[in-house]
Amino acid sequence: MHTSSTEPRAIVVVCHGGTRSARSQHEVDTQRALAGQLALLLHASDCVEFDSERSYPPQRYFVPDDTLPLETARRLGIASDDDLFGGVVPYPFVGTKVVVHGLPPGAQVKPEGWQDSLGERVSELVLPGFSAFTRDDAHTAAALLLRNGPVRLKRPSGIGGAGQAVIADRRELDTQLNGIGDATLMTEGIVLERNLREITTFSVGEVRVRGHHASYYGVQRLTQNNHGHAVYGGSGLVVVRGTLDALQRTDMPGEARAAVQCAREFDDAIRSAFPGFIASRRNYDVASGVDENGHAYRGVLEQSWRIGGASGAEIGALRAFENDPALTVVRASTVELYGEDVDVPANAGIIYQGVDAHSGRVTKFFTVEPGPRTRGARE
Structure with missing residues (x-):
């Protein structure tokens, strides 16, 4: 699909600042290279780094490094999936691994926007597991899962296997939770699920x-x-x-x-x-x-x-x-x-x-x- 000479040409805008990765230089350069490939696909007039001081034409196409929260998307003028390569979520947790599982029985804390019915609906589509936002809830989840063998603990925003550990007992769970910290746990949550081989x-x-x-x-x-x-x-x-x-x-x-x-x-x-x-x-x-x-x-x-x-x-x-x-x-x-x-x-x-x-x-x-x-x- 080629853009006619009379139609305004897109400008591809690369956005950094997501929370998922440590942003190694090769990740930053990879994002730029892929944005360049998208610019070729769209026959864009330019591919540039985002500048908050600059205004962009209506045909701009954003390439963020992370799933965007709704308020960020609105600030950028993103209104539909025609405006970006990626996604927009109404609550930050939706863009992380914690959305995959429901909470353990009697959970004490859940983030704003949490949908208990989603966990019930997808329970047969995911591995046995739970998401948790407090130490007590993590212990409840682990106790249920450890009955059937080792459990995989996953930080919500890790990429490519980063931020994961296999735990076999309560002591190992506490070691991991101590490293995360209660404040981060309550803000971001963790995933505990059946470990597979x-x-x-x-x-x-x-x-x-x-x-x-x-x-x-x-x-x-x-x-x-x-x-x-x-x-x-x-x-x-x-x-x-x-x-x-x-x-x-x-x-x-x-x-x-x-x-x-x-x-x-x-x-x-x-x-x-x-x-x-x-x-x-x-x-x-x-x-x-x-x-x-x-x-x-x-x-x-x-x-x-x-x-x-x-x-x-x-x-x-x-x-x-x-x-x-x-x-x-x-x-x-x-x-x-x-x-x-x-x-x-x-x-x-x-x-x-x-x-x-x-x-x-x-x-x-x-x-x-x-x-x-x-x-x-x-x-």
Whole structure:
């Protein structure tokens, strides 16, 4: 979809300042690079850093580094999902992991806007778990979950596995809670949920950049960073032109289809619970695995309504669909690698390649290739 010479051209505006990440330099540079890819997709006249002293034309398109609270979106003039790559939530907690679970029985504290009915509605779509905002509530939740094995504690805004710990007893829980602090716990909350092993994490998503629309499923992979830790290493996606309706009409493996349905029902529940919620980028991590006792589970781990690890593949797929109107499905991948000896395919789009002060040498790229013929891929 090309902009005619008579139509005003968009200007892409990069916004920093979200609370989710530590904002390593490679993350900042990655956000800028992806904003540049969006500018190409939109045939924008410019891609600039946000300046609070500057006024922007009506065609501006924001690329924030985090899900935006409603008051921030209003201040920026964001009125619909046509105005940003990401999402807007009516209450801050909605944009974090705590929205995935309900509260434990007899919970003492809940944040403004909390919907108890949401936890009940999604209980079969997520892993066994609870969100908690006080030490006592965390102990109640842990006591219920620890009956069946180790529990995973998750800070609400961690990315790529950061801010998580596996606990086996009350002592280990208290160690984690002491590190968080009661004031932060009451403000942000934590998640406690069944810890799985032999886990496969699916990515399911839908992305719309004004007139460009795609949806996808795929599997995440891990890699080893320069400190020897297992971290997010990218995603391999099958991307179709159109909405999740179009995606569900395609042929896919049974496990992937189950993950897509799980994510879609969770997405429907969020939109029903929070009418003020909007998002042009909706991504859900859906895990399949077994617990300590060998019981199998499947459920949404978390949501991402902001620019994320799979966004290079998402935007690359949208650009491929724009360049070839007959194309209905592609295979798109994002790859994140650490260290010196890294092979980058000749057809890759490099998002970041450099030495970060904290992470060391990092290389990030995406690839897009025509996908297999599939039934009913076009919307």
